[in-house]
Amino acid sequence: MKRETLAIHAGYDGDPTTKAVAVPIYQTVAFEFDSAEHGAALFNLEVPGNIYTRIGNPTNTVLEKRVAALEGGVEALTVSSGMAAIHYSLVNIAEMGNNIVSLPQLYGATYTLLAHVLPKQGIEGRFSQTDRPEDVEKLIDENTRAVFCESVGNPAGNVADLEGLAKVAHKHGVPLIVDNTVATPVLLRPFEYGADVVVHSLTKFMGGHGTTLGGIIVDSGNFPWEKYPDKFYMFNKPEIAYHGVVYVEQYGAAAYVARCRTVCQRNTGATLAPLNGFLVLQGIETMSLRVERHVENARKVAEFLRNHKQVAWVNYAGFSDSPLYPMAQKYLGESRCSLLTFGVKGGFEPGVKCFNALKLFKRMVNMGDAKSLSCHPASTTHRQLTPEEQAKAGVTPEMIRLSVGIEHIDDIIADLDQALAASTK
């Protein structure tokens, strides 16, 4: 089926007991066992079924199946936020003494996780100088456990060369993990270019209405964990944290997510609430339509800004003279993401005046909402980074980031026009 159909139907054939057509919200902590033997079999992962919502809930199972279908993966795990998804995706395979090699163009908290949080637990984050695969390869050594990138960097807007990155990662026997939040599977499916694991903040375009925090980890099922029995011993040797299960034997292609659920999530508990799973499912049903309108409006906004006399620069991968254009063309085709950045003439001061004058665009740190949103990354999302780190992440002091919503384009442009006029006062 095509993605518009999968977004509405994948993972749910109706509730067998009630015949409910909408996905029910299974607001329960635990599930009853038929007998002691049934409970033991569930705990042994010998029979399918639900045990306790911390490690699985039928509402979230539908969401997991739906996003796995949209991305073309074999299995998925929902978690409580995008950051939890990124964290679990890394600690599932890296431990003290290991390192993760990443592109530098990252969402601020992801950068901080790699630069300052994981190193305190003995896992080093290494950032390449540029987003070119050859620069990434220079940082990989025998202790590397993954290459990480955002398919479209937030807020840099760079489109990662997924094919090139997958090639260098695989040459060194490690998976490529991709944060596909900005692009969404509507615009780009990283598994088609060799990525092994995809993570999302469900909080953004998937939920789509700024109501719900969530995250997901999707497994392509393609990485050959069994080929590296020492490096990825956690999938190949009996798991001490789950009474000796050998994940590649019991789960085959779905070993990565199975361990993530039964070790990371079971023991640290960043679980998605079933109500939030339901709200994200509602959002996903209309995601294709929304993303199409987001993309169309963003193109018109980018053109309006580029022609405006108060605007110094616009960073938008849809302009054929943009350095981002070739990669965007390869991976996004004629579409572009609805996240773009610009600078007001005169730099920081007039930029702040413009930002403060916005009325329709909400000033906040979110994106992918149906509403148009604006953000000043240097003072908010990327505030914890030094000026040098900000520059590497693609953030400049005067930069304003727009997440263009799906309101009528005339109203969106009128708001930007009046805010730009205010910047000169």
Ligand SMILES: Cc1ncc(COP(=O)(O)O)c(C=O)c1O
């Ligand atoms: C690209 C990207 N990944 C991950 C996250 C984190 O998501 P969450 O806020 O759901 O934890 C964000 C948040 O803005 C993001 O922009």
